[in-house]
Amino acid sequence: xxxxxxxxxxxxxxxxxxxxxxxxxxxxxxxxxxxxxxxxxxxxxxxxxxxxxxxxxxxxxxxxxxxxxxxxxxxxxxxxxxxxxxxxxxxxxxxxxxxxxxxxxxxxxxxxxxxxxxxxxxxxxxxxxxxxxxxxxxxxxxxxxxxxxxxxxxxxxxxxxxxxxxxxxxxxxxxxxxxxxxxxx
Numbered sequence: 001x002x003x004x005x006x007x008x009x010x011x012x013x014x015x016x017x018x019x020x021x022x023x024x025x026x027x028x029x030x031x032x033x034x035x036x037x038x039x040x041x042x043x044x045x046x047x048x049x050x051x052x053x054x055x056x057x058x059x060x061x062x063x064x065x066x067x068x069x070x071x072x073x074x075x076x077x078x079x080x081x082x083x084x085x086x087x088x089x090x091x092x093x094x095x096x097x098x099x100x101x102x103x104x105x106x107x108x109x110x111x112x113x114x115x116x117x118x119x120x121x122x123x124x125x126x127x128x129x130x131x132x133x134x135x136x137x138x139x140x141x142x143x144x145x146x147x148x149x150x151x152x153x154x155x156x157x158x159x160x161x162x163x164x165x166x167x168x169x170x171x172x173x174x175x176x177x178x179x180x181x182x183x184x185x
Contacts, residue, residue: 011078011082013079014079019080019089027124027132028122028123028125028155029130029132033120035120035149036120040151046151047133047150047174048148048150050145051145052146053146053182055144055181057117057139060117060144064118064137065083065084066083067079067082067084067090068180068181069135072181073177075093075102076091076092076094076100078090084121085107086107089105090104090105090107090121104123104124104125104127107120108122115139115140116136116138116139118135118137121133123155129155131153135147135148146178148178
């Protein structure tokens with residue numbers, strides 16, 4: 001359950017039929033887990049951003065796992081669970097009403113240690129891009145840092161046609177992701 005004060009208005013549970021259909025699919029790329037180590041497979045574009053946070057590690061950790069990076073950034077999340085857990089499936093999207101871009105992802109890794117909290121998700125069939133993103137919060141010497149590391153490339157014909165615009169949108173969303181945890185909500 002999300003912590004008190006955590007925004008959940010854009011989170012919704014993924015329908016059972018959609019979750020079941022996606023459960024048997026495989027990620028749309030081969031190098032599963034590469035974002036955890038900052039590796040970028042050949043042919044993919046890398047995204048990496050980092051920022052120091054003004055909130056305690058435990059607060060950042062709670063927000064991270066409650067999809068708040070996405071939700072506070074204006075990204076709609078429909079997921080199998082209100083927290084990112086290994087194997088969770090989500091549809092993440094941006095836009096208004098029926099004019100939404102995004103697609104399904106699966107949480108492929110979760111790390112929850114005393115000074116590191118992270119999860120990574122990878123794209124599933126139906127997502128216009130192929131790739132993976134890792135969202136990590138670390139505590140070192142009293143400082144809390146948030147890092148996003150990922151890689152992607154267009155997968156659908158529409159994504160390939162719109163690649164220049166998609167790159168701009170991806171940068172804007174990534175910048176929003178970084179700002180999402182910089183201070184308390």
